[in-house]
Amino acid sequence: MVYTLVYENLKHRPVRTLLSALAIGLGVTMMLTLVGLGEGMMEDQAVRARGVGADLVVRAPGSSVVGMGSLSMNQNILNFVRSQPHVVMATPVGIHSTGGVSSIMGVNFDEFSAMGGGFKFREGGKFADQGEVIVDDLYAREKKLKVGSTLHTMNRDWRVSGVFASGKLGRVMIPLALLQDLASANGKITMIYVKLDDASRTQEVIDGMKKQLPEYPIYAMEELIKQFSVSNLPELKAFIGVVVALSVLFGFLVVFLAMYTAVLERTREIGILKALGAGPGYVLGILLRETVLLAAIGSMAGILMSYGTRWLIATFIPASFVQAIVYSWWPIAAAITLCSAVLGVLYPALKAAKQDALDSLSYD
Amino acid sequence: MAIIEIQNLRKTFRSGDVDVHALAGVNLQVEKGEFLAVIGKSGSGKSTLFHVLGGLTPPTSGTVKIDGKELTAMDEAGRTRLRRESVGFVFQKYNLLPTLTVRDNLEIARDISGVKGPWSEQFLDVVRILGIEGKMDRKPRQLSGGEQQRVAIARAIVNQPAILLADEPTGNLDTENSDLVLGLLKHLNKKFGQTVLMITHDPEAAAFADRTVQMRDGLLHGA
Ligand SMILES: Nc1ncnc2c1ncn2[C@@H]1O[C@H](COP(=O)(O)OP(=O)(O)OP(=O)(O)O)[C@@H](O)[C@H]1O
Ligand SMILES: [Mg+2]
Numbered sequence: 001m002v003y004t005l006v007y008e009n010l011k012h013r014p015v016r017t018l019l020s021a022l023a024i025g026l027g028v029t030m031m032l033t034l035v036g037l038g039e040g041m042m043e044d045q046a047v048r049a050r051g052v053g054a055d056l057v058v059r060a061p062g063s064s065v066v067g068m069g070s071l072s073m074n075q076n077i078l079n080f081v082r083s084q085p086h087v088v089m090a091t092p093v094g095i096h097s098t099g100g101v102s103s104i105m106g107v108n109f110d111e112f113s114a115m116g117g118g119f120k121f122r123e124g125g126k127f128a129d130q131g132e133v134i135v136d137d138l139y140a141r142e143k144k145l146k147v148g149s150t151l152h153t154m155n156r157d158w159r160v161s162g163v164f165a166s167g168k169l170g171r172v173m174i175p176l177a178l179l180q181d182l183a184s185a186n187g188k189i190t191m192i193y194v195k196l197d198d199a200s201r202t203q204e205v206i207d208g209m210k211k212q213l214p215e216y217p218i219y220a221m222e223e224l225i226k227q228f229s230v231s232n233l234p235e236l237k238a239f240i241g242v243v244v245a246l247s248v249l250f251g252f253l254v255v256f257l258a259m260y261t262a263v264l265e266r267t268r269e270i271g272i273l274k275a276l277g278a279g280p281g282y283v284l285g286i287l288l289r290e291t292v293l294l295a296a297i298g299s300m301a302g303i304l305m306s307y308g309t310r311w312l313i314a315t316f317i318p319a320s321f322v323q324a325i326v327y328s329w330w331p332i333a334a335a336i337t338l339c340s341a342v343l344g345v346l347y348p349a350l351k352a353a354k355q356d357a358l359d360s361l362s363y364d
Numbered sequence: 365m366a367i368i369e370i371q372n373l374r375k376t377f378r379s380g381d382v383d384v385h386a387l388a389g390v391n392l393q394v395e396k397g398e399f400l401a402v403i404g405k406s407g408s409g410k411s412t413l414f415h416v417l418g419g420l421t422p423p424t425s426g427t428v429k430i431d432g433k434e435l436t437a438m439d440e441a442g443r444t445r446l447r448r449e450s451v452g453f454v455f456q457k458y459n460l461l462p463t464l465t466v467r468d469n470l471e472i473a474r475d476i477s478g479v480k481g482p483w484s485e486q487f488l489d490v491v492r493i494l495g496i497e498g499k500m501d502r503k504p505r506q507l508s509g510g511e512q513q514r515v516a517i518a519r520a521i522v523n524q525p526a527i528l529l530a531d532e533p534t535g536n537l538d539t540e541n542s543d544l545v546l547g548l549l550k551h552l553n554k555k556f557g558q559t560v561l562m563i564t565h566d567p568e569a570a571a572f573a574d575r576t577v578q579m580r581d582g583l584l585h586g587a
Contacts, residue, residue, distance in 0.1 A: 276519075
């Protein structure tokens, strides 16, 4: 019966209900989008790293595990790596930052392609030695590129010679030698991907290499891929904390305002309920239920809107950002929202519960 | 047996530096099943008396017993229980919950009292007598004033309170509807033995009651 009243109250002011729910939902969307971006981008990086097809990677001394890296490793190392037991293939890769999160990757195409079982071109094919670039399909979609289009980067125009299926480490690739030349880093590379004749010997090979290259971080690819996890990004975790706090504050304020005005608007109704013998608990219960319902509607709206942000990201900036749908965060975001909503209704509900029945009934 | 026993009841309001003695030593006995009219000029203390009797506000001093329960000793929780269990109110301004249908207005009064299950035969009878059985799914604003007041009466007695307090129940109604509502109150009083106390300043309305008392400056005369 109380639910009928709660439901009728929500229906009675549809705009208030809708706007409050949407505002509550916005907090949920903020949390889900951010968490989804963290997970999505890590997942995407992992998929792209796996796509190289290597068993281990040798990185420059002092480079970070998940960072992009730069042209800082001497390529002479390559000969050493190739001479190691069990190594069937070793290919150098150069990465040059082109500002922000974008970078351009230099590869020895045939070698790099062979290691990962070949590129799948959506259109076109491999680049020429000069003036051509290949891009992945997400980058092509974001920048509206096709075979034959012109891409401007590193201070020059490039002709797109091919668009390949994403999942090959980089999104924009040119010949390694050309990259070294343009970046004035001749003889420098970023890392070396290595394929072994027997993947189960990876650790053994790493141990062997490390004896002679003690400064070089050498990772098994499986180990490296495990590092692509949100838990290894303390900055992101801190940022998620900030957004959660903002959502709590936001939900609190929205509910406080919505329910406070509702209580003021309903002094007569509250007086009637009290005259009928409703105690403070009964009145409190009504407002609490209304709030929980608002929070539930808001959470659902927020979840739906997080699909909206994912669509927007996938449609307009798929190469820069990837948003995953993280189901495990649905109940977390909903619970956080519920808590903030309950905090928000506390004062209005107590005010209503303490209201004197005569206050409103006696203005006849 | 007296269902209401009031001795030397006082209620004093403090407004600024002045004490307003709204009730200045009221004595009254009401028998079970009686229909009593209280008349008096505006500001004489009629509503204040009902608010004290109905547990909407505590008395300042004196003794008030309703259905054997002593009111002076009650705290807010006790008065809430009194309103829930022993008293039904009818106001001049019907005071139905505007977002609920007639049925739900009646149901919520039952819900507050923790009553569940289908309506009793007696209450179905009340609903028929009041002529509102066909209006159950309407919202208050889809009803005339007379109809709303009949719903308010049904709501006031749905939990079979010891006393029904009606504060100018016909104040907003035209003569025809007034007579209808007053007739219905009398009918319910006679048929079910419902004790009714009614405030009015209309002597014709008071004529429907078994007995009339007059309030003047916080004191009851003719009690
Ligand atoms: N909450 C209050 N605070 C201060 N004074 C009050 C309060 N309620 C009532 N009074 C005063 O008590 C006196 C009695 O008021 P009451 O409402 O009982 O009169 P009444 O007989 O019902 O009048 P009416 O016929 O106009 O309804 C009045 O002088 C009124 O101003
Ligand atoms: Mg009055």
